[in-house]
Amino acid sequence: MATQNTKTLARLMMAPSVIALLVWMVIPLSMTLYYSFQNYNLLTPQNVSFGGFFNYQYFYTDPAFFTAIWNTLILVVGVLAITVIGGIAIGLLLDQPIFGQGIVRILVISPFFVMPPVAALIWKNMIMHPSYGVLADIAKFFGLQPVDWFAQYPLFSVIVIVAWQWLPFATLILLTALQSLDGEQKEAAEMDGANFVNRFIYLTLPHLSRAITVVILIQTIFLLGIYAEILVTTNGGPGYASTNLTFLIYRTARLGYDVGGGAAGGIIAVVLANIVAIFLMRAVGKNLDK
Amino acid sequence: MGSITLKNVQKHFGEAKVIPSVDLEITDGEFVVFVGPSGSGKSTLLRLIAGLEDVTGGTITIDGKDVTEAAPAARGLAMVFQSYALYPHMSVRKNIAFPLKMAKMEQSKIDKKVEDAARILNLSDYLERRPGQLSGGQRQRVAIGRAIVREPSAFLFDEPLSNLDAALRGTMRLEISDLHNQLKTTMIYVTHDQIEAMTMADKIVVLNRGNIEQVGSPMELYNTPRNLFVAGFIGSPRMNLIEGEYAQSKGAKTAGIRPEHMTLSKESGLWKGTVSVAEHLGADTFLHLDVDGIGKMTARASGEFGAHHGDTVYLTPDETRLHRFDDKGLRIAG
Amino acid sequence: MARKSTTQSKIVWTVIAWVVALVIFFPILYAVITSFKTEPEAIDGFSLIPSGTFENYITVQTQRDYFKPFTNSVILSIGSTILALIFAIPAAWAMAFAPTRRTKDILMWMLSTKMMPAVAVLLPIYILFRNFGLLDTRIGLTIMLTLINLPIVVWMLYTYFREIPGEILEAARMDGANLWKEIVYVLTPMAVPGIASTLLLNIILAWNEAFWTIQLSTTNAAPLTAFIASFSSPQGLFWAKLSAASTMAIAPILILGWFSQKQLVRGLTFGAVK
Numbered sequence: 001m002a003t004q005n006t007k008t009l010a011r012l013m014m015a016p017s018v019i020a021l022l023v024w025m026v027i028p029l030s031m032t033l034y035y036s037f038q039n040y041n042l043l044t045p046q047n048v049s050f051g052g053f054f055n056y057q058y059f060y061t062d063p064a065f066f067t068a069i070w071n072t073l074i075l076v077v078g079v080l081a082i083t084v085i086g087g088i089a090i091g092l093l094l095d096q097p098i099f100g101q102g103i104v105r106i107l108v109i110s111p112f113f114v115m116p117p118v119a120a121l122i123w124k125n126m127i128m129h130p131s132y133g134v135l136a137d138i139a140k141f142f143g144l145q146p147v148d149w150f151a152q153y154p155l156f157s158v159i160v161i162v163a164w165q166w167l168p169f170a171t172l173i174l175l176t177a178l179q180s181l182d183g184e185q186k187e188a189a190e191m192d193g194a195n196f197v198n199r200f201i202y203l204t205l206p207h208l209s210r211a212i213t214v215v216i217l218i219q220t221i222f223l224l225g226i227y228a229e230i231l232v233t234t235n236g237g238p239g240y241a242s243t244n245l246t247f248l249i250y251r252t253a254r255l256g257y258d259v260g261g262g263a264a265g266g267i268i269a270v271v272l273a274n275i276v277a278i279f280l281m282r283a284v285g286k287n288l289d290k
Numbered sequence: 291m292g293s294i295t296l297k298n299v300q301k302h303f304g305e306a307k308v309i310p311s312v313d314l315e316i317t318d319g320e321f322v323v324f325v326g327p328s329g330s331g332k333s334t335l336l337r338l339i340a341g342l343e344d345v346t347g348g349t350i351t352i353d354g355k356d357v358t359e360a361a362p363a364a365r366g367l368a369m370v371f372q373s374y375a376l377y378p379h380m381s382v383r384k385n386i387a388f389p390l391k392m393a394k395m396e397q398s399k400i401d402k403k404v405e406d407a408a409r410i411l412n413l414s415d416y417l418e419r420r421p422g423q424l425s426g427g428q429r430q431r432v433a434i435g436r437a438i439v440r441e442p443s444a445f446l447f448d449e450p451l452s453n454l455d456a457a458l459r460g461t462m463r464l465e466i467s468d469l470h471n472q473l474k475t476t477m478i479y480v481t482h483d484q485i486e487a488m489t490m491a492d493k494i495v496v497l498n499r500g501n502i503e504q505v506g507s508p509m510e511l512y513n514t515p516r517n518l519f520v521a522g523f524i525g526s527p528r529m530n531l532i533e534g535e536y537a538q539s540k541g542a543k544t545a546g547i548r549p550e551h552m553t554l555s556k557e558s559g560l561w562k563g564t565v566s567v568a569e570h571l572g573a574d575t576f577l578h579l580d581v582d583g584i585g586k587m588t589a590r591a592s593g594e595f596g597a598h599h600g601d602t603v604y605l606t607p608d609e610t611r612l613h614r615f616d617d618k619g620l621r622i623a624g
Numbered sequence: 625m626a627r628k629s630t631t632q633s634k635i636v637w638t639v640i641a642w643v644v645a646l647v648i649f650f651p652i653l654y655a656v657i658t659s660f661k662t663e664p665e666a667i668d669g670f671s672l673i674p675s676g677t678f679e680n681y682i683t684v685q686t687q688r689d690y691f692k693p694f695t696n697s698v699i700l701s702i703g704s705t706i707l708a709l710i711f712a713i714p715a716a717w718a719m720a721f722a723p724t725r726r727t728k729d730i731l732m733w734m735l736s737t738k739m740m741p742a743v744a745v746l747l748p749i750y751i752l753f754r755n756f757g758l759l760d761t762r763i764g765l766t767i768m769l770t771l772i773n774l775p776i777v778v779w780m781l782y783t784y785f786r787e788i789p790g791e792i793l794e795a796a797r798m799d800g801a802n803l804w805k806e807i808v809y810v811l812t813p814m815a816v817p818g819i820a821s822t823l824l825l826n827i828i829l830a831w832n833e834a835f836w837t838i839q840l841s842t843t844n845a846a847p848l849t850a851f852i853a854s855f856s857s858p859q860g861l862f863w864a865k866l867s868a869a870s871t872m873a874i875a876p877i878l879i880l881g882w883f884s885q886k887q888l889v890r891g892l893t894f895g896a897v898k
Binding site: 006007009010011013014016017018020021024025027028029031032035090093094096097098099100101103104105106107108109110111112113114115116117118119121122123125126127131132134137138164167168169172173176214218221224225227228231232245246249250253254259262263265266267269270272273274276277 | 630635637638640641642644645651654655658666667669670711714717718734738739741743744746748749750751752774775778828831832834835839848850852855863867870873874877881882885886888889892
Binding site: 005 | 361
């Protein structure tokens with residue numbers, strides 16, 4: 001069908017999307033790059049000067065920088081661990097014949113549709129609040145001292161909230177993959193004498209590997225940019241205890257009015273995201289070829 | 291009218307020369323079958339004629355008019371696709387009417403033509419159904435109906451029966467031949483199945499790697515295959531090809547004898563063989579033999595000739611039906 | 625392995641599954657319950673039975689003008705989705721039906737824009753928006769949401785379009801349909817289910833987008849994400865009212881989400897898992 005006419009037309013039809021995304025990518029990114037070499041503070045906009053690598057140096061030598069990188073890493077890995085393992089477990093559970101499967105499914109996936117500020121506020125106030133939260137009520141019921149989650153374990157608390165939001169996503173994808181496992185394969189394995197554990201290790205897990213890869217990579221993209229959950233719960237604190245890279249840049253740029261510093265942080269974030277992105281593109285690209 | 295001429299038609303996909311150069315003459319009213327193994331370029335050739343692909347070089351003429359650059363719809367051809375390509379969201383009636391609607395025909399005329407086509411194809415009771423509710427054979431007929439109503443100068447069929455089961459394929463084969471007899475319109479039919487080619491064609495075009503190996507009537511190809519490829523491709527079961535001493539004694543590199551052109555005996559003959567598998571079809575029995583000094587051969591016996599695995603059978607070729615090929619694989623005349 | 629009686633094991637699995645499902649759903653359920661409590665009730669220990677007051681819903685509207693951010697959310701999510709579809713439908717069509725050697729690269733590149741950390745371009749976007757007077761405007765946020773979701777929309781449509789057999793479009797071409805008619809009579813009707821799923825998923829994503837909407841709006845154009853986030857400042861304990869606002873903010877999208885479970889998987893995995 002690839003006649004010359006069609007090709008020209010195809011280009012015209014792709015143009016608006018491609019141009020829009022190109023502009024949206026190139027202009028702000030080059031601005032960020034430019035700002036990152038300037039001394040530019042929004043409070044003193046008249047004193048803009050070339051700063052060389054000062055902003056990068058400033059960002060790099062800031063002790064908060066490594067804390068933020070570390071927190072980002074813990075946040076991403078922690079959430080991934082919980083959601084992938086939990087997702088497989090719940091996926092297997094929902095793959096069993098149960099009564100009311102449709103409703104159970106709906107209940108399980110619901111947290112994904114809750115907007116981040118709402119999710120964070122529900123957990124902050126109604127579940128994890130040290131005096132009035134449900135967890136505190138439970139602790140009191142057993143005669144224990146309630147935990148002040150956000151003061152004592154700020155990063156862990158954020159991880160719990162984010163994992164709650166993303167568990168449904170992992171579950172749904174892994175369940176979809178589980179359901180596409182050929183029933184005859186399972187029966188053949190059963191005839192071959194494989195028990196449940198063997199079937200899981202030799203049949204189910206390899207079948208899920210692609211879905212697990214996709215879950216890990218896609219969640220990583222979103223988890224690197226976690227923002228609203230931190231903003232409404234801990235606001236990055238205490239100190240920098242729950243500040244990730246996104247939040248640190250936001251603090252520098254919007255709260256510190258430091259355009260240059262924020263831009264340098266932004267460029268660092270782009271570089272880190274690209275490293276992750278390369279892996280993702282490979283995986284998704286491979287699946288495209290299948 | 292529907293005479294089609296291809297002159298030096300070429301198609302390259304990048305470096306790959308799918309069709310190096312093809313010349314072909316199709317006269318009005320002919321039933322032409324393009325046959326060849328997969329990758330032989332037969333579908334590509336059809337799509338070039340249809341205008342669904344651009345030619346890399348050469349010209350295509352329909353009824354004396356150069357259509358090389360013309361859009362598919364402007365060529366006055368109709369095509370039946372392998373997957374039928376019915377519009378799933380339209381009823382049978384709308385599917386058949388679609389090309390007429392595109393041609394901006396009056397609604398009353400459209401209705402009449404659709405009814406007529408449906409009657410010819412036994413689809414009258416199904417006009418309001420969707421393609422999804424039809425059987426494979428019915429879908430096939432809708433696809434044909436959609437082609438008929440346009441009154442094209444030629445029909446193009448791209449492996450139309452390959453998605454049907456064996457029994458239905460036989461029926462549809464007859465129906466399409468019947469249709470050709472009624473309409474007397476040029477038809478070009480692509481298939482990899484030599485039985486379809488033999489049973490339906492006025493003229494068979496055997497393709498291999500983008501080249502035409504031979505053009506001729508079914509019996510011409512059967513009786514005088516131009517080379518080893520055609521010899522091996524046309525006829526079922528396949529021709530036995532024998533090299534070595536026997537072929538040399540006949541002055542050839544390769545000698546070919548069809549399974550049906552050998553006399554069989556349990557007592558004596560030129561070659562002695564042992565039956566490895568006997569396929570009993572009823573009227574005929576196909577014997578797969580290991581023949582001393584030659585190797586594997588296939589022979590056709592009548593159903594009454596009782597032979598089973600392990601039996602010894604003697605074969606004698608009918609030398610008037612022997613095919614001889616030289617060391618380039620080309621037929622030696624006479 | 626001897627098989628237990630199937631009903632017996634089914635009951636066991638059912639109980640486990642329901643317990644897990646209810647634990648996961650609990651925070652949402654508890655917020656809904658709390659929204660029907662009075663403020664003193666809300667902080668008076670654990671209770672699943674509210675007094676059943678609608679007071680909070682009324683207060684949220686009268687004191688905080690809930691309807692305004694709600695309207696903004698509706699306009700932004702639907703507006704940006706329709707805009708994205710207008711851009712994406714032709715592009716996805718071209719990629720699915722007239723692919724070239726570069727099509728895959730373009731798709732990959734579009735995906736890569738989605739990986740650019742938003743915070744990296746926060747300042748330039750903020751400054752551009754300020755200079756063009758787009759801060760805290762619905763137009764500005766609509767453009768923003770369109771651009772960030774455009775790659776997903778193109779990808780989703782592409783995976784749907786690719787499933788439409790090319791032979792059908794060729795048949796239409798043979799039948800004399802020009803490109804316009806091909807799109808109107810053949811492609812669009814066949815693509816409607818895919819477009820609808822894309823629409824649904826994108827509305828959900830736009831509704832819940834909580835970085836740009838919070839950064840680029842203050843009051844006029846603020847959608848529900850920014851509105852709810854403004855409750856985070858500890859200006860007293862208004863949990864019942866917060867719950868009422870939250871319930872209203874998530875209810876419409878929760879219902880849409882239930883309908884789009886399957887499309888969600890496909891859309892968010894860029895067609896890699898179906």
